[in-house]
Amino acid sequence: MQVKSFKEEGTLIVAPSGKLDTFNAPKFGNELAKLLEEKPESCLLDLSEVTFLSSSGLQVLLAGAKTSKKDSIKYGVFGMQEMVNDVFFLSGFNNFINSFETKQEALS
Amino acid sequence: MYKTSKVIIKNSFDSIEPLVGYVNSIGSLVGLNKKEMQRLSYALEESLQNSISFDFESGSEEDIEVEITRIASGLRVTISDNGIPKNPFKQSVQSIDEMVKDVSFESVAKSDGDEISALSDFVIHKLLDKYRYINKGKDGRSIEMTIYASDKKIQEELEPELRVEEDKFELIRIPTKEDITGISRLFYKSYGYSYVNDVVYYPDRLATKIENNSLISKVAISEQNRVIGHIALMQPFEDAKISEWGMAISDPLFRGQGIMSELISKIMHKAKTSTYHGIFSHSVTNHEFTQKICVKYGFSDVALLVGYAGSELSFKNINNDLTQRESTIISYIALKKESQIELFMPKKHEQMIKKLYNGIGTKAIQKSPSKKVNIALKTELTDTIISAINIAEIILKSIASDALELIKYLTKKFSIAKIDIIYLYIDLEDENSIDLVEKLEEIGYIFGGIFPHYHHENALVLQFINNIEFDYSLIHSYTPLAKELRDYVQTQDNNQIDKG
Numbered sequence: 001m002q003v004k005s006f007k008e009e010g011t012l013i014v015a016p017s018g019k020l021d022t023f024n025a026p027k028f029g030n031e032l033a034k035l036l037e038e039k040p041e042s043c044l045l046d047l048s049e050v051t052f053l054s055s056s057g058l059q060v061l062l063a064g065a066k067t068s069k070k071d072s073i074k075y076g077v078f079g080m081q082e083m084v085n086d087v088f089f090l091s092g093f094n095n096f097i098n099s100f101e102t103k104q105e106a107l108s
Numbered sequence: 109m110y111k112t113s114k115v116i117i118k119n120s121f122d123s124i125e126p127l128v129g130y131v132n133s134i135g136s137l138v139g140l141n142k143k144e145m146q147r148l149s150y151a152l153e154e155s156l157q158n159s160i161s162f163d164f165e166s167g168s169e170e171d172i173e174v175e176i177t178r179i180a181s182g183l184r185v186t187i188s189d190n191g192i193p194k195n196p197f198k199q200s201v202q203s204i205d206e207m208v209k210d211v212s213f214e215s216v217a218k219s220d221g222d223e224i225s226a227l228s229d230f231v232i233h234k235l236l237d238k239y240r241y242i243n244k245g246k247d248g249r250s251i252e253m254t255i256y257a258s259d260k261k262i263q264e265e266l267e268p269e270l271r272v273e274e275d276k277f278e279l280i281r282i283p284t285k286e287d288i289t290g291i292s293r294l295f296y297k298s299y300g301y302s303y304v305n306d307v308v309y310y311p312d313r314l315a316t317k318i319e320n321n322s323l324i325s326k327v328a329i330s331e332q333n334r335v336i337g338h339i340a341l342m343q344p345f346e347d348a349k350i351s352e353w354g355m356a357i358s359d360p361l362f363r364g365q366g367i368m369s370e371l372i373s374k375i376m377h378k379a380k381t382s383t384y385h386g387i388f389s390h391s392v393t394n395h396e397f398t399q400k401i402c403v404k405y406g407f408s409d410v411a412l413l414v415g416y417a418g419s420e421l422s423f424k425n426i427n428n429d430l431t432q433r434e435s436t437i438i439s440y441i442a443l444k445k446e447s448q449i450e451l452f453m454p455k456k457h458e459q460m461i462k463k464l465y466n467g468i469g470t471k472a473i474q475k476s477p478s479k480k481v482n483i484a485l486k487t488e489l490t491d492t493i494i495s496a497i498n499i500a501e502i503i504l505k506s507i508a509s510d511a512l513e514l515i516k517y518l519t520k521k522f523s524i525a526k527i528d529i530i531y532l533y534i535d536l537e538d539e540n541s542i543d544l545v546e547k548l549e550e551i552g553y554i555f556g557g558i559f560p561h562y563h564h565e566n567a568l569v570l571q572f573i574n575n576i577e578f579d580y581s582l583i584h585s586y587t588p589l590a591k592e593l594r595d596y597v598q599t600q601d602n603n604q605i606d607k608g
Contacts, residue, residue: 022157023121033213054154055228063213083146090234091227 003031009107011074012040017049020057029060036067043068044106048079053087061088065097078106110137112177119160119170119189128153131176131185138178139257147235148255152185155251158228163191180313182237182256190248230525233493240492243514256310275332277365280374283327283335288315290335291327298357304390304417305342306496308355317342324351324382326374328358328367336362339371341379341387349385350440350561356398368401376405385444385561386468390416390436399437399586407439408467409590411557411569412597414578415529417497433528433576435583437590440560442468450475451536451566454545457555460596461536461568464558467589475539483540487511491518493527502532503563507540512547519551523574530572531556535564545570554600557593577603 001018014035016028036043045061047053053061061077068075076098080088088094100106115130117123128149135145156172164170172189233239238254283291288311295308307313307323317323321343328337337358341351353375358367379387389407391398399409415433448471453461458474465472484506491502500522502515515532522530532553534541545553548570556569580598585591 021153022161029213052150052153054157055231056157058227058231060213066212082143083150086147086235087150087231091231 001028003028005035011042011044011107013044013046015046015049019052020050020060021052021054022056025054025056025060028057029063032060032064033067036064036071036073039071040073042074044103045077046079046103047077047084048081050084051081053084058087058091058093061097062093076100076106078103110134110178112175115174115176116171117174119164119168119172121157121160124153124156127156127174134176135183138183140183140255141258144255144257148183148185148253151232151235151253154228154232155187155253159189159191179254180316181310182254185253186250188248188250226521226524229521233495233525237495238492239495240490242490243488275330275334277328277336277362277367278331279329280326280370281329283318283325285315287327287329287335288318291325291338294335294338294357294359298360304497305355324375324378326371326378328371330362337367337371339375341375341382344562348561351379351382351384351387353379353387353389372401372405380443382443386440386442388438388440388559391439392417393435393437393583393585396584396586399439399590402439403587405441407441409437409587409593410440410464410468411438411559412583412590412593413438413531413556413569414571414573414597414601415576416499432578432582435578437585438557438559440468442470442560446470448473449566452539452542453536454542460555460593461558463589464593468560478539484508487514489514493522493525498528500527500530502530504532504534507538507544511544515548516551519572526574528574528576530574532570532572533559533563533567534570536566536568537564541568555597573601573603575603
């Protein structure tokens with residue numbers, strides 16, 4: 001699993017790739033936590049390269065949402081592949097995390 | 109033709125991907141579409157990852173057995189291992205809302221699996237048609253995952269316009285291969301896709317069940333060779349000593365021709381000459397028609413399963429919109445009568461249990477407690493989520509000192525997964541059940557009735573209603589005993605809608 005991060009239009013974009021599974025999710029959680037410590041104005045997770053989102057991965061997304069809320073960081077996810085999208089919605093996490101189909105939609 | 113295969117993998121992450129690839133190739137062979145394969149792959153990977161991460165001693169090398177079996181119109185994957193069962197004593201399972209409240213990067217980093225397991229089960233059960241956990245006590249545990257191929261399901265299709273005046277009921281017969289699709293079509297015409305037992309929509313599954321005798325079926329045929337009625341005896345589980353009378357349907361265009369009476373009479377004759385100990389029926393309670401038929405054929409009511417079927421159950425040709433989940437009355441007829449049995453009946457329910465047994469011709473006697481009670485080493489149970497109707501069943505096979513905590517854990521897990529009702533079946537011949545029932549009632553389980561030969565020779569039915577209010581005045585009970593049972597259950601349900 002790799003994690004890229006960069007700024008675009010003032011928004012921190014964090015793009016993990018590969019599987020967000022039981023093994024990788026805690027590592028991604030560490031990286032995301034460090035990035036959010038810098039308190040960006042907004043943070044979007046680009047999930048377009050995530051091929052598997054386990055329940056551990058879901059918890060990391062949620063932890064990110066909680067930290068962001070506490071620090072008033074605008075937070076959301078975009079670009080989910082079909083199965084990742086299914087899992088995200090089936091788990092009801094769409095009630096707690098904003099999700100968008102595309103980056104353009106998320107940035108606007 | 110592919111039937112079944114068994115793969116043994118080690119408890120290492122590297123084993124998961126090749127296994128998922130193999131299961132996918134079989135999925136493709138049995139006709140699962142891309143989406144169904146994705147769902148099964150996800151469930152498999154998610155389950156194995158959590159199990160490997162949290163359920164084995166660190167550094168240990170253990171076998172995990174995975175059996176992939178073709179079933180009619182789908183695939184069943186059974187994972188068996190000797191991993192550590194989830195720790196029910198921790199009671200750390202939370203609702204999704206609680207999880208949102210408590211989750212943090214720190215909590216994710218130090219998770220030992222119990223929180224993740226609840227979320228994981230919640231997602232997996234939504235992806236599959238059936239998801240079953242079997243705790244085999246000292247023999248380990250198994251998880252069964254079932255998915256059906258949706259394109260094997262009967263689809264709405266245009267039929268040539270039927271001119272009823274030119275056609276009429278002709279005969280009853282065992283269905284031929286050509287009749288099977290007609291049965292599925294008949295259910296679709298009457299119920300849409302809302303019939304409780306969804307096997308009726310899969311001609312392949314129906315054909316297999318008829319072939320292997322787990323479904324004894326009769327069809328009514330018209331002069332123009334159309335399937336215009338159906339009835340069946342269905343085995344509720346493998347090696348069952350009882351059979352369910354049901355799947356009764358007749359084409360509304362042919363009503364008034366005595367089709368249903370003829371079908372019932374034929375299937376009851378078949379039942380009486382079978383080796384079954386008894387026949388039962390699930391009668392819906394939004395009308396009394398089926399209950400009246402049961403009485404006519406000598407059935408007696410034994411249990412009320414509150415909210416057994418979803419409120420989306422609809423009858424295309426009967427204007428009867430359901431405003432709450434549909435409750436069913438279980439009626440039973442003993443084909444092999446026992447005049448007297450000794451049982452360990454919870455004192456509180458002793459009179460009602462005796463009445464229900466009396467209805468089926470058996471005198472129930474309270475068994476005296478033993479001087480030394482035998483208690484199993486470990487509790488054995490099976491829990492199954494039936495996604496199609498959003499209920500769960502727990503079959504308690506043996507009771508040990510961990511039984512209550514295990515059931516508490518499962519109840520919480522199912523509650524989080526937003527399962528509407530949990531039905532629990534306990535052996536009335538197990539002395540330990542008396543104490544346990546009392547404790548289960550303290551955590552919200554209520555009496556449902558008895559169910560002879562349902563996994564136990566004499567099962568007591570308890571039910572847990574997950575935060576749903578029922579209006580019991582909408583549960584139509586035909587017989588005086590059914591009315592009494594409904595009122596009895598109502599008095600214990602603290603969630604009900606008060607019409608007074």
